[in-house]
Amino acid sequence: MKPLHPLLIDGVWTSPEESTDSFSAADPSTGEDLTAYFPLSGQATIDRLLNAAGLASRTLANTAPTALASFLDNYATAIDEHAEELATLAHRETGLPRRPRLLEVEIPRTIKQLRDAAQSARSEDWTMPTIDTAHDIRSRLESLAKPVLVMGPNNFPFAYNGICGGDFAAAVATGHAVIAKSHPAHPGTTQRLAELALVAATAAHLPPATVQLFYHCSPEVGLSLAGDSRLGAIGFTGSETAGRKIKAAADAVGTPGYFEMSGVNPVTILPGALVERPEEIAHEFCDSCHQGTGQFCTSPGLVLTVEGLGFDRFLAAAAKRFDGATLGPMLSRALPSHLKASVKALLHAGALMVARGTTPAETGFTVAPVLLRVSGRTFLNDPAVFQNEMFGPAALVVVAANSTELVQIAQRLNASLTGSIYSVTDQTDDLLYERISSILAPRIGRLLNDKMPTGVAVSPAMMHGGPFPAGGHPGFTAVGMPASLRRFGALRCYDHVRPHRLPASLRNENPTGKLWRSIDGVWTQSDASASG
Amino acid sequence: MKPLHPLLIDGVWTSPEESTDSFSAADPSTGEDLTAYFPLSGQATIDRLLNAAGLASRTLANTAPTALASFLDNYATAIDEHAEELATLAHRETGLPRRPRLLEVEIPRTIKQLRDAAQSARSEDWTMPTIDTAHDIRSRLESLAKPVLVMGPNNFPFAYNGICGGDFAAAVATGHAVIAKSHPAHPGTTQRLAELALVAATAAHLPPATVQLFYHCSPEVGLSLAGDSRLGAIGFTGSETAGRKIKAAADAVGTPGYFEMSGVNPVTILPGALVERPEEIAHEFCDSCHQGTGQFCTSPGLVLTVEGLGFDRFLAAAAKRFDGATLGPMLSRALPSHLKASVKALLHAGALMVARGTTPAETGFTVAPVLLRVSGRTFLNDPAVFQNEMFGPAALVVVAANSTELVQIAQRLNASLTGSIYSVTDQTDDLLYERISSILAPRIGRLLNDKMPTGVAVSPAMMHGGPFPAGGHPGFTAVGMPASLRRFGALRCYDHVRPHRLPASLRNENPTGKLWRSIDGVWTQSDASASG
Incomplete structure (x- = not known):
């Protein structure tokens, strides 16, 4: 036993009951099962x-x-x-x-x-x-x-x-x-x-x-x-x-x-930004996509771009990074084959292989990073299939023929945790930004400018969540x-409850002098008036 | 046609399509269908x-x-x-x-x-x-x-x-x-x-x-x-x-x-209050239960009490009000028969009829108010059946043998919008109050002291809702x-978004000078510091 x-x-x-089934984890670096057994x-x-x-x-x-x-x-x-x-x-x-x-x-x-x-x-x-x-x-x-x-x-x-x-x-x-x-x-x-x-x-x-x-x-x-x-x-x-x-x-x-x-966390690169700094954005994108072997819920899995000289430079720079990339192992045995199956499905649907990294020779749950591309027209023929999350270091670049098609693509996006928009430093991308961001807004929880989505700051203003099925409830992070914390709160009301029975934080006197309370419509750290 | x-x-x-089925409302005062037809x-x-x-x-x-x-x-x-x-x-x-x-x-x-x-x-x-x-x-x-x-x-x-x-x-x-x-x-x-x-x-x-x-x-x-x-x-x-x-x-x-x-909105009358002011509480209860012919989601449908002299006076006073009561019609044809069926089910389960009002002679969707009682022991044998909502002017009084049984009854309560507790003016009911209110808290949205649940004030501090299935989500009113309003809000985050693209209320400058915002953990009407 x-x-x-x-x-x-x-x-x-x-101790678990004797009849219990068990499992063990594996070492992703070697691919070998560990010898600790759990019920x-x-x-x-x-x-x-x-x-x-x-x-x-x-x-x-x-x-x-x-x-x-x-x-x-x-x-x-x-x-x-x-x-x-x-x-x-x-x-x-x-x-x-x-x-x-x-x-x-x-x-x-x-x-x-x-x-x-x-x-x-x-x-x-x-x-x-x-x-x-x-x-x-x-x-x-x-x-x-x-x-x-x-x-x-x-x-x-x-x-x-x-x-x-x-x-x-x-x-x-x-x-x-x-x-x-x-x-x-x-x-x-x-x-x-x-x-x-x-x-x-x-x-x-x-x-x-x-x-x-x-x-x-x-x-x-x-x-x-x-x-x-x-x-x-x-x-x-x-x-x-x-x-x-x-x-x-x-x-x-x-x-x-x-x-x-889940979600594919679309990154939209507007035409001005593509022309202005294609390599810089390509490098940011590759770093974000390869980080943690792409195993983040905010990994950028979909890039929306527009044809042209900037795009060619962007894609070349990104392809170069993917070609040479050797990443750490994935988290479990099933993940590399899942990723390969996802890539295969996209190729079957009409995507093209742009670049593929190398799989390290050693054993373990290793995988090669993959960069794919597809035309905007092909994407629009079946937007759902091209938005299946590829968990791991893989991304699909959608190349719109022009800004109009870019807008059409944005209109077919499913829910995601995030949406990033890169634009040129001056304001010449702003009209298109306006259009794309208003289409994105109801589909995402967090909108980023000139920034990749990985790296979720622990901030009071963070929204890590989004519309279903990226998140479960659009109002909570x-x-x-x-x-x-508010997700786990029950709203409880005390109606005409005698003062000595109230929770301290609801009595007239502010229990610490520091607690922010909404009293008669005003946020304050003061006591409530004694007439209340 | x-x-x-x-x-x-x-x-x-x-105009609706020609093939549409239709319905009409009825006049509850006469019972006659109205002649306006709706698709x-x-x-x-x-x-x-x-x-x-x-x-x-x-x-x-x-x-x-x-x-x-x-x-x-x-x-x-x-x-x-x-x-x-x-x-x-x-x-x-x-x-x-x-x-x-x-x-x-x-x-x-x-x-x-x-x-x-x-x-x-x-x-x-x-x-x-x-x-x-x-x-x-x-x-x-x-x-x-x-x-x-x-x-x-x-x-x-x-x-x-x-x-x-x-x-x-x-x-x-x-x-x-x-x-x-x-x-x-x-x-x-x-x-x-x-x-x-x-x-x-x-x-x-x-x-x-x-x-x-x-x-x-x-x-x-x-x-x-x-x-x-x-x-x-x-x-x-x-x-x-x-x-x-x-x-x-x-x-x-x-x-x-x-x-x-829904819910039965339990009203608990503690022993001291029963002795101190039984008639006064009985009258408040009857007014609340009869108001709007009992057709409120906060109507008090269940009263929890304890045997004794005070209880006898309470019940006698309540019975007197029910006996003489003639109420307005119910809202629709089905409701009086639904109410009668609910009452019959309670009688079948072991409740006793205390008092029944009169049904006005005229036609229409009229109904007699009904007051029932049941022993704590019988209630505890099948707490679910005695908590089926009786929509209309009907209530069940549960009579516990003693405070211990009252606590046991409270522990079997289902979710409701409200819970009221009546206690004696001095603090001699407070130990039992403490016990009952802590049992009630996770089962209700609003706790009242010495007050019936009908009458939902439009207040920023109101909670009109409760645990499922009284409400749908415990955090919202x-x-x-x-x-x-917050129920319909999506939480949206702007991460590194250029200032001129931010909604006015998220820019550093407070758009009105009056909007309360949480800036770096502090609620304020001031601007955010320009460094942000």
Whole structure:
């Protein structure tokens, strides 16, 4: 019998039942399976997780925000202190480079997110306290008082991990127990993180089931969990195929789910910019497309351009970068063949191969970067097929015959997280910019100028999300505090409730003198007038 | 052939196709069908509505908020000027009294909502502009740039009407064309309102399809419309049965829907209050339960109490009010028999009849108010059956043997829009209050103290909504500006966008000097620093 790694249930590292199926991750650098085995969980385990998390959530809904913040801060510190060890674990399971990616970018970002969430919990800025003194009606966002299920993706073992990423931080900061599902590509990293989380939660005197972990389950069990009305909300980052199924299960019982799925992130290069700086833009594009072996939800997968001298120079510069490129391995065994199949489908539909990188000789989940092109006319014949996401370092350049055709192409774009527009430095591209940006706006969450979409800043003004099916709800972002916290808030109103029974943040007196509240229509840090 | 009333499509009052089925409303006071006939619409009409509304929405998304506000204000004024005529129409179709209900309460409230929405459009306070100067990232809520479908209920011919109610006002104020579906109980009132709306929209130079109206359709056509991805969002107020189906259709294509459905609105009377002022509370309860013939989504349908002397006095006082009560007719032919069937089911399940009012001798959709009781023990045997909403002037009093049983009953409550708790004037009920209110909190949207739930103030701090299936999303309210407007907002981010291309409200300079914006984490009416 293979020894199986334990699950974290209600504060206890628990052996799975003996009959449990198991899986192991693989080392993308070598292609070899790792020898750590993790259990697939069944409904009995899910029930235990849900019941424990339900109890914990009812406690957490009434726990002082300072205790939640203390946990998040301590956990951030623990990740910082164990960064080398965690990066080594994650590198082995994902193939992502320890430096700069894991140790200098993703882990620091993860720590920042946890600390931002702690700060938001402490300040209660996400709760938007609103006071109507004339009616004596007061409201704010509060915990749902039910658990949040967080399912992270393959491509971020830290920043979006169900056990420590942005959704996790937002759910805990707003007073919820989290049931984290490990992505099966990096269960060992996730387990180690959960160990650190449990220690930090215990030190902050939070309920034992504040943080729980399971690794994997059958699709049936997963959908049963997503559709269980004991859940308060779901945070999901991953593929559209899986996301749609989970969303349907949650929708059926009215559970709000927040989904960050996919899209091709169109980059439009206007004629003036093509003429002005074709090589510079080509290099930015290639860097963005090759970064992380193209395994970002904001990877630029579609470039919209216009024929002409500038375009030829752009394409030549980009082709040169693709030709010579050798990238790191992909995250899992299936991804290189998926990418090859996607490329094949585009070629079959009429795209042409522009350039292809080299596949390193060594073993592992390696892949060659691919640059394709297609005419605007061909694209317009079947816009859907040319917008299938190619997950990995591949992109399709659509070459419009002229500006009119460029507009027609934009009008056929599906939903994406982002849309970038490059334009000439002076204002001569502005009329076309105006046209294209107004077509893009309802199709995307974030509009960029002269900038590639990869690199999602953790900013209060970020929108990392978009119209369905790029995101799950057009009004919410997965990244950036305090906005991402509001996803997990229930709006609760106190109508004529006696003052001593009100939450401190809704009493006339501002509890800290620093909390921003909307009182009679005005945002203020002052007290409400005593007449209220 | 019966002449059919026209539909409002793309700014033109349009005769339905000849083959169309039709319906008529009835006069609830007499029970007689009215002789105005309205068409049922098919897919061809729906397609025309959607296409016209799509075009209009793309224009409205970029229309000056002052023009939207001007339309809403002018429309409010037109309703005010035609109040007598509108009240007469609505009285005939709904049986609701012209005074005070329609002319003194509902129409003024409707006018206030339209004007509040205009004010919110003008001030842009719903958009929550957020600026991160260090990253040069800016975001705000914006129009979805797609139409909003608004379906109103039977019980508010004005305040929640798809053509002029709160959802309508919120959708237009945020830059959307509205496709309004009349409730089939009051199509004539709705048509007259649409006439006024069209005049006001034309005067404000809004696109002709800003306001469109159809009256009714088959369930198949309705679900096809709700599931059409040409829609941006749905606002629905009505029954849980219909709401669930529409929500499922919208969810399948990722369209955000906002649903305000049902619930029994539990009123808990704590032991001290029962002893202190049983008659006073009984009278408040009866007034609330009988108001509008009990046809409110916030009608108190369930009272939780505790045995004892106070309870006997409470019940006697309430029974006396029910015994003598003669109420106005219900809104439609089916409602009295639905109510009778609901009462019969409760009696069958073990409830006892406490008091029954009289049915007026005259014809019409009249009904006798009904007061039932059941023991806490019987309730706990089947909590679901005793929480089926009885739409109309009927309520069930649950009598717990003691406080412990009262807590157990509260723990079995389903989702509702509201929860009221009556307690003694001093603090001797407070321990039990604490327990009950913490159980209630995650099950309701609005908590009231010493107050019945009917009467939903149009307040910025209102939460009219609740957990599913009382509401559709726990984070949003259907009533109160600017919060209700935010339901229809898409969060859009501008990353490194050149200053002259930014929406005015996201530029460094505050466009009005009055707009509240969150700049680097601080709510302010000042400009952003020029370094940003």
